Amino acid sequence: MRPTPLEPWIAAKTGGTLRRWQLDRLNETLDRARRSPFYRSRLPAGVDSLEDLAALPLTAAADLRAQGTGLVCVPQREIARIVTLPTSGSTGAPKRIYFSEADLERTVDFFHHGLTTLVRPGDQMLIGYPCGTPGGLGALIGTALERIPARSIPHGPVTSYQAAAELLSRTGCQTLVGFPVQLLALAKYCAAQRIPCRVRAVLLSADTVTQAVRSGLRALWGCEVFEHYGMTETGLGGAVDCAAHAGLHLRENDLLAEIVDGGGRPVSDGTEGEIVITTLTRTAMPLIRLRTGDQARILPGVCPCGSPLRRLSPPRRRESGPLSLPEWDEALLPLAGLADFRLTLAGSTVILEAEHPDVLPPLSAQEVEEAVRSLVPGGMELRIAILQTGDRPVLHPGCKRLIRREGGGRPCGGSI
Ligand SMILES: [Zn+2]
Incomplete structure (x- = not known):
């Protein structure tokens, strides 16, 4: 089985000494983050080991909303893109996440190598995310595909099952990336209308992926189903599964992921908890121990693909209330x-x-x-x-x- 392509990519970036490299980047990040008004008094100048990270304060979504530019560490002229995230309530300031050109380039680099898990040179990939914004998710995926090189079909979210299905059929498109439930509905449409498709692999992201979506897509299109986890705060990219489909390999050269309990304390591998993210290479808006609100486990041991890169179990949103x-x-x-x-x-x-x-x-x-x-x-x-x-x-x-x-x-x- 082919190991995740993230393995040689990350090994080359980190010189084969990942933990040492992560500690050096963490200390650089702490030093940088202390330039921001928010983190200045909250963080030490450095740490002696990666384990010391657990003693640092958590950053909450409410901090991002309340602080605004108080977390930005570069001059305004170095901001290449600002993503405004809607609030979950009807009031309150929105969250804004700031990226430099270098931050966006690191995401494209991760997408490029992560996508080669399922996209081969010469393939086409239909992009089911908005593609019109420079530096937005669809555009970054498009740039990453060019580097493979593969052809992107910048489609956007499905607005017509018929039009999307005919496009798939007409182009002979082999791969898609998009919202899980939308792509499953599109596959149901293709099956119901008997529209011939040659879909070989699908990448699902931007929402929780449940078993019903995976098995439905496999059955309807006869395709392999891959999953990606990321959020704007992680620089869009975060973790992606491999040919073994045994968990999502983390983007460990750019992110440190912890799993914590309700009190913010790290739990052991194999135990479920909240995903907490620390960025290691972000320049515009480094984030230290950000609570994501998503639940997962770190899967113990080496992946069946042979890579020792750490893996997340398929993440899901933390839920409260009587329904799941x-x-x-x-x-x-x-x-x-x-x-x-x-x-x-x-x-x-x-x-x-x-x-x-x-x-x-x-x-x-x-x-x-x-x-x-x-x-x-x-x-x-x-x-x-x-x-x-x-x-x-x-x-x-x-x-x-x-x-x-x-x-x-x-x-x-x-x-x-
Ligand atoms: Zn693997």
């Missing part, structure tokens, strides 16, 4: 007539809106109810609405999926 979105995904996404769904908690009522494009096979409220009956908590009532839609994704047209609470929160919060 991944469980509902596993129950509902296998339905051939369902493209997507949305859960809203309204007091003791669970409102389930099931998106049924008329271009997919029929979908009845009865089969939806049977699929999720066991997931409705005792004492709660389930209300089902089948949304008869056309050729276009409606509930989550290009953003993360969340459980809503009636009277609070945005319906979705994209971070790309």
Whole structure:
């Protein structure tokens, strides 16, 4: 089995002494971060070992919102891109993440090598993220593909199943990258309409990937399914799985990942906790021990692909409340007539809106109810609405999926 291409890439960057190299970059990062008003008084000038990182204070999402440019470490003229992330509530300042040209180049470099896990020279890749913003996710993937060299098809989020499927078929496109549930719905459309596709591999990112999405795509397109984890705060790129599909190899030359318990204390490998990220090479806005709100484990041992690079178990968002979105995904996404769904908690009522494009096979409220009956908590009532839609994704047209609470929160919060 071919080892992850991140292995030789990171070995070459770090001279084969990863831990020593990480400690040197961490000390450089601490020194740099102390130039920012926010970190100046919070951080020591340096640490003696990587283990000392655990004694440093955590950075919360609320700190990013409250501080704004208080975390920026370079003059304004060196900022190449600012990403504004919507807040999850209806009030409050948005988060802004600042990148220099060098920060963006490191992400392209990671994408270039990470994508060669599934993209071969001469392949085409349909990009299912917004592609119009210079320095944005779609554009950075496009630049990375050129270096392979492979051809990018800058499509953006799906706005018409028919148009996207015809494009796939007409171009003979072998690979796609995009939102998990959108790509599964597109594969259902291709199967329902008998549109021939030659998809060999799919890369899923920007939202939680559940088993129903993986197995659905494998069955419908006969393709290999890869997963990437990253967020704007990690510089978009973060970790990607390999041919062994046994966890996501971390971008360890640019990021230090810790898994912590509820008190912010590191847990041992194999134990689930919150992912906390420290950037090692970011110049514009280094982040020290940032709480991501995502849950995962560090998988112990060497990957079956042969690489000792550390691996994350497939991450999922931390959830509070009586419902687990991944469980509902596993129950509902296998339905051939369902493209997507949305859960809203309204007091003791669970409102389930099931998106049924008329271009997919029929979908009845009865089969939806049977699929999720066991997931409705005792004492709660389930209300089902089948949304008869056309050729276009409606509930989550290009953003993360969340459980809503009636009277609070945005319906979705994209971070790309
Ligand atoms: Zn591997």
